[in-house]
Amino acid sequence: MSAPYSTRMTAGSTIGRRRAAERAEQKYGVPVPVLMATVRKExxxxxxxxxPRTKLLGFIPWKRVSSATxxxxxxxxxxxxxQSETGGxxxxxxxxADxxxxVGWYHSRTADTLGVARNDTYNLYLAYYLGWTAYKRGERGDAGVQRYARATEQMARDYAAQLRQCAP
Incomplete structure (x- = not known):
């Protein structure tokens, strides 16, 4: 059975990505399905x-809304x-792989500082999307953000089920 990560990847990249995710799981204790669902959603x-870029005068491509990359x-x-905390x-x-x-580092820090379980995809994703400060203040975003978190949670469940069917 093919790996659950993407139908667009070649077999070699799927194996490499799975191994990278497994290394992150071993290092941070965050399950592979949670890591993969976060990357997929993001x-x-x-x-x-x-x-996307914002538009100047409604049609001229302008600045991006954030530095996310x-x-x-x-x-x-x-x-x-x-990079500073991990030496990377x-x-x-x-x-x-990086x-x-x-994502493993971020979710692990979320677990350690905010008390979210490392397998709680929904709340890990909310903290990832909103940031630690907003999450700590009790902000949980609007209905759209919560919908993203639920979708990410379902993806993680789907990946977990698919991984159980794959050979190690």
């Missing part, structure tokens, strides 16, 4: 994903914090 597994859609400041100065947001490690 970037659709596109290495060069960026937020790559598989994890990590913001500049959060990525710099990750050469890490790139466009590298799947990005999934970042």
């Amino acid at each position: 970037s659709g597994f596109k290495s060069n994903a960026r937020p 790559g598989f994890s859609q990590a913001l500049d400041g959060t990525w710099a914090q990750y 100065w050469a890490a790139r947001r466009t590298s799947f 990005a999934v490690d970042f």
Whole structure:
């Protein structure tokens, strides 16, 4: 059976991505399905994903709404914090292995500082999307953000079921 991550990836990249996710799981204790669902929701597994540009005068492409980039859609400041804390100065947001490690680090920090279980996809995603400060204040976003979190939670369940059917 093919791996659950994306139908657009080649077999070699699927295996490499699975191994990278498994390394992040071992390092941070966040299950592979949670990591993969977060990356899928954030970037659709596109290495060069960026937020859309705003429009000047309604039609001229202008600035982007945030500095989010790559598989994890990590913001500049959060990525710099990750690099500083992990020593991963050469890490790139466009590298799947680096990005999934970042997601594991972020979810692990969320678990440690906010008390969210490492397998609670819904709340891990809310904290990922909103940021630690907003989540800690009790903000849970609007209905759209909650819908994203529920969809991410369902993706993680689907990935977990698919992984159980795959050979290790």
